[in-house]
Amino acid sequence: MQRYRVRADVYLLRRGAGLLVVYALLLVVAVIMAMPLLWMLSTSLKDLVQALRVPTPANWVPNPAFWDNFPTAWNAAPFAIYFWNSFFLAVTTTVGDVITSIPAAYVLAKMKFLGRGFLLGLLLGTLMIPGQMLLVPSFILINRLGWYNTYWALIIPWTAGVFGIFLLRQFFKTIPDELWDSARIDGCHRLRYIFQIAVPLVRPGIATVALFKFVGSWNAFLWVIIMTDKVGLRTVPVGLRFFMMDIGTDYPRLMAAATMAIVPVLILFVFAQRQFIQGIARTGIK
Amino acid sequence: MRRVAIIALVCALGVGALGQVTISFWHAMGGALGTTLTELIQKFHDENPGITVDLIHQGGYSALQQKLIAAVAAGEPPTLAQQYENWTTLWLDALVDLDLFLPEETLGSFLPQFDQLFEGRMVTAPFNKSILVLYYRPDLVPNPPTTWAEFETYVTAIGKDEAKGVYGTAFRPPNPEIFLTLLTQAGGSILSEDWSEVTINNATGLEAAEFAARLAKHALLDSAYTSDAIQKGIAIGMFIDTSAGYTYNMNAAKTAGVPLAVAPLPCYVNCASMIQGTNLAVYAPKQTRAQIEAAAKVIAFLLREDNTAYWAQKTGYLPVTKTGIYGEAWQTYIADKPEQKAMTEQLIAGGFGQLLHPRYMDMRSLLITYWELLLKGEDTPKAVLDALAVEIDAIK
Numbered sequence: 001m002q003r004y005r006v007r008a009d010v011y012l013l014r015r016g017a018g019l020l021v022v023y024a025l026l027l028v029v030a031v032i033m034a035m036p037l038l039w040m041l042s043t044s045l046k047d048l049v050q051a052l053r054v055p056t057p058a059n060w061v062p063n064p065a066f067w068d069n070f071p072t073a074w075n076a077a078p079f080a081i082y083f084w085n086s087f088f089l090a091v092t093t094t095v096g097d098v099i100t101s102i103p104a105a106y107v108l109a110k111m112k113f114l115g116r117g118f119l120l121g122l123l124l125g126t127l128m129i130p131g132q133m134l135l136v137p138s139f140i141l142i143n144r145l146g147w148y149n150t151y152w153a154l155i156i157p158w159t160a161g162v163f164g165i166f167l168l169r170q171f172f173k174t175i176p177d178e179l180w181d182s183a184r185i186d187g188c189h190r191l192r193y194i195f196q197i198a199v200p201l202v203r204p205g206i207a208t209v210a211l212f213k214f215v216g217s218w219n220a221f222l223w224v225i226i227m228t229d230k231v232g233l234r235t236v237p238v239g240l241r242f243f244m245m246d247i248g249t250d251y252p253r254l255m256a257a258a259t260m261a262i263v264p265v266l267i268l269f270v271f272a273q274r275q276f277i278q279g280i281a282r283t284g285i286k
Numbered sequence: 287m288r289r290v291a292i293i294a295l296v297c298a299l300g301v302g303a304l305g306q307v308t309i310s311f312w313h314a315m316g317g318a319l320g321t322t323l324t325e326l327i328q329k330f331h332d333e334n335p336g337i338t339v340d341l342i343h344q345g346g347y348s349a350l351q352q353k354l355i356a357a358v359a360a361g362e363p364p365t366l367a368q369q370y371e372n373w374t375t376l377w378l379d380a381l382v383d384l385d386l387f388l389p390e391e392t393l394g395s396f397l398p399q400f401d402q403l404f405e406g407r408m409v410t411a412p413f414n415k416s417i418l419v420l421y422y423r424p425d426l427v428p429n430p431p432t433t434w435a436e437f438e439t440y441v442t443a444i445g446k447d448e449a450k451g452v453y454g455t456a457f458r459p460p461n462p463e464i465f466l467t468l469l470t471q472a473g474g475s476i477l478s479e480d481w482s483e484v485t486i487n488n489a490t491g492l493e494a495a496e497f498a499a500r501l502a503k504h505a506l507l508d509s510a511y512t513s514d515a516i517q518k519g520i521a522i523g524m525f526i527d528t529s530a531g532y533t534y535n536m537n538a539a540k541t542a543g544v545p546l547a548v549a550p551l552p553c554y555v556n557c558a559s560m561i562q563g564t565n566l567a568v569y570a571p572k573q574t575r576a577q578i579e580a581a582a583k584v585i586a587f588l589l590r591e592d593n594t595a596y597w598a599q600k601t602g603y604l605p606v607t608k609t610g611i612y613g614e615a616w617q618t619y620i621a622d623k624p625e626q627k628a629m630t631e632q633l634i635a636g637g638f639g640q641l642l643h644p645r646y647m648d649m650r651s652l653l654i655t656y657w658e659l660l661l662k663g664e665d666t667p668k669a670v671l672d673a674l675a676v677e678i679d680a681i682k
Contacts, residue, residue, distance in 0.1 A: 048537055049537060076321075140356075140359060222349060225345045243317055
């Protein structure tokens with residue numbers, strides 16, 4: 001009995017030591033990952049001279065702290081409008097993308113028809129075309145549709161995306177076909193099966209698609225610049241460019257604005273992180 | 287009577303509204319530069335109540351260029367835009383001949399360096415312009431060099447000690463404008479005057495390349511801005527950089543606690559120095575005559591003596607007109623500022639612009655590649671120039 005207790009103690013000790021090492025490593029990695037964010041926060045409270053100093057540990061803390069960088073940055077460009085637009089566009093394109101991706105992904109994952117593989121290949125092939133190459137034809141198309149300088153130009157083209165379709169297809173593929181067979185025997189039709197049975201099973205995937213889409217839309221810059229001319233239609237990344245000039249960058253104000261810009265995305269991540277991590281783990285995306 | 291007065295008022299307002307012209311002005315001026323431009327346009331509005339200028343920041347030069355390419359292709363360009371010479375050559379047909387719309391006094395006021403013709407047409411007016419000057423450390427270089435020989439003597443004397451972080455000079459491989467300046471100072475050019483022949487690898491070109499290669503042995507070679515190296519405490523005796531970077535270089539020196547001053551470039555056969563920065567152009571497609579005239583008015587306003595001097599004082603760019611540069615406002619401003627005076631003298635003495643060739647953008651990409659090879663000493667200057675000449679010849 002005594003022998004077993006000693007063995008158990010050794011096991012627990014070893015396990016504890018192992019966990020300690022793992023947590024120490026995780027802490028180091030977490031600090032490294034957090035460094036750019038902390039540096040952004042630190043720079044947002046400095047003046048330009050402090051911001052340009054070599055980042056020694058002593059230089060991490062702003063001394064003195066320039067809190068007025070935040071109101072100055074906020075007032076340098078119409079950020080209230082930019083924030084609203086970023087939020088509105090991120091939400092609408094995310095909802096649209098999820099709505100269009102679900103049926104498309106399901107069809108490509110579960111329904112057998114001639115040319116399915118070719119269609120999927122064709123869709124994936126579009127991911128290899130650099131976005132910049134499509135800008136001029138897209139601009140011409142948007143103009144001919146009469147969408148230039150409207151929300152339509154910023155929303156409609158982004159309400160469907162190959163990435164979302166592909167990701168959800170991988171999730172739908174993990175659902176056993178027997179589930180559909182059972183549902184069919186019980187008299188369930190396809191649409192009801194998709195939305196009542198299959199979709200809840202791929203919730204982590206949907207959360208992942210939604211988060212990627214939201215962040216992508218939130219960070220959209222070039223498309224917004226090309227397709228709009230009105231301040232009232234522009235987004236936060238456009239506002240951030242205000243602090244970057246050909247002769248140099250106003251780092252403190254840029255970092256103050258960037259700190260404000262990441263707040264909504266951080267909030268979203270806090271709420272969706274469990275689903276998001278599950279989604280990433282299940283698809284192997286990095 | 288009251289009814290008549292109301293009708294008259296409505297008519298007057300109506301006529302006013304009809305006479306109102308709105309134009310779009312695409313630019314890439316962020317931060318303090320954007321604020322100053324907005325101030326000037328506000329002043330323009332005050333002086334010209336019949337014209338509304340929609341000043342639209344396009345996020346930066348790269349985004350502005352992409353947007354202009356797309357807009358010209360779609361036939362939907364703005365009325366007025368900032369642009370580099372090598373963009374201008376891409377869509378000459380879309381541009382208005384400014385000499386037909388700018389007043390004589392404006393046309394006559396350009397510094398000769400900015401009298402640029404594209405295929406014989408005057409389609410741009412200078413706007414935000416800077417020039418290459420010499421930044422030097424007075425503690426390491428007590429008397430700034432005035433000739434190539436003096437420059438080389440100083441650079442060699444300071445030498446290169448990577449361990450101590452000391453360099454005679456610094457070059458940025460992505461900035462071939464320094465090589466073009468040396469090339470021009472030696473009397474050389476990329477192409478012959480009629481563009482029929484590549485001349486970059488002739489005797490004068492070789493002289494410039496060999497000089498640069500000799501300097502590079504004692505130089506810090508870094509793609510980042512030299513101000514980044516200065517603020518890290520690296521000691522650089524002298525370096526050639528744009529006058530527009532003045533504030534950043536000085537701030538970096540202040541951070542590092544070292545002195546830094548500005549002087550005109552050392553000269554060789556001549557004192558040439560490459561001008562950088564953009565011009566203004568007016569677009570013809572989808573614009574009414576009234577809009578084109580309004581855009582020309584904006585250009586004339588920005589180039590007016592008081593405004594070009596104000597713009598230069600606030601932004602670090604240089605005045606681009608004779609009236610601006612020799613006018614009272616600018617002369618008073620630089621009277622007690624020797625560095626701004628040096629920049630002004632440099633512009634007057636030897637400012638030259640880009641080669642106005644339609645393939646200059648591609649040539650510049652080649653120049654960047656070979657300038658880096660030259661600086662890194664990966665081949666002899668002659669071999670580098672000969673290879674570059676072959677590639678330029680293929681696209682000219």
